[in-house]
Amino acid sequence: MKLSKGDRQSRILSELGRSPSLRVADLAARLTVSTETIRRDLDELTEQGLLNRTYGGAVRPLSTEPSVTERHSLLVSERERIGRAALPLIHAGHTIMIGSGSTTTHVARRIAIEAKNITVITHSFGVATVLALNPTIKVLMLPGDYLASEGATVGVHTVSFLNGFYADFAILGASGLSPDGPSEALVECGAVYSAMTMRAAQTIVVADNSKFDRIFPARYASWRQVNHLVTDVAPEGVLLSSIQQNSINLVVG
Missing domain, CATH: 1.10.10.10 (Winged helix-like DNA-binding domain superfamily/Winged helix DNA-binding domain)
Structure with a gap:
């Protein structure tokens, strides 16, 4: 009927x-x-x-963002494409910082398959787990308070420890992408992402199209602090204009 x-x-x-x-x-x-x-x-x-x-x-709705475990089942093919597209950007990197999230975990999985003899600094247990499959990759796990919903460490100890390091690249996800920049639903994770942005020579944001034109509490960077955006569909309108005005390398996987 x-x-x-x-x-x-x-x-x-x-x-x-x-x-x-x-x-x-x-x-x-x-x-x-x-x-x-x-x-x-x-x-x-x-x-x-x-x-x-x-x-x-x-x-x-992203305003009720599920846990990272649940997000792993979302938009899997799109995130796999993003992971493959992001990898050529870091081919010359020796030290990489990676934030928590489902998309960054897909990127880490590609790194584990294709990269050799690099050091990865992360606060994400999911990222560390997939990188452990490659014995040539050294993983430095950041200390801090464990945030179970994100499977990551956060807090003042995490940020303080980060400030003792530099990296060639920071690879970061986002809950939302607006004309003002990438933002994160979890304020605690946003603080870690901001620190990674400040300690890396280049910042790569990896996010699928469901994050376009969404705003969340923690804007962890402005677009002028971002070097590359890797996504699955090209953004449009004001968001695209802001990305172009800040001369960001837009990569569509």
Whole structure:
């Protein structure tokens, strides 16, 4: 039986409650409607603040960002492309700082596969775990208070320890990308990212399209402090203008 628009949108939100990300084609097949109908539903639900549109689907609102473990199941193919696209940027690096997050973990996985004889400084246990697969990579784990939802250390000890090091590159994720710069939902992680930005010769932000035009409490850098943005879809509008005005190297994977 054909569902009404209200029932259909309720089903979409119910599906999103069980899975943190959804694809337009999958929803259309499940609800036996056209992909155009699903896109209209997703647009309406986005306007109501009930979900966020992505390229080809939807995710839960980033203002209620799930734990890093749950985020690992979101936009996997997009983040894998970002990981592959980011790797050539750091080919000349010997010391790299990597922030916490699901996208940075994908980048770390590519580093573990392809890089040799480098040192990585990180506060993320997920990043450290995937890098451990490569015995030629030295991993320096930052001290601090353990933040279970992010699987990372944070706090004054983390930032203080970072201030004793320099790196060729800092690779950082973001909860949101706005014309003012990248921002982070967790203020504690934002402080660590800011310190990494200050201690690295170049900063690389890695973030998928669901972060575009989103703002979160901790803006950890301005765009003039960022050298490279690696993403899966080119941004548009004011966000793109800000990136171009600051001469950032935009890489689309």
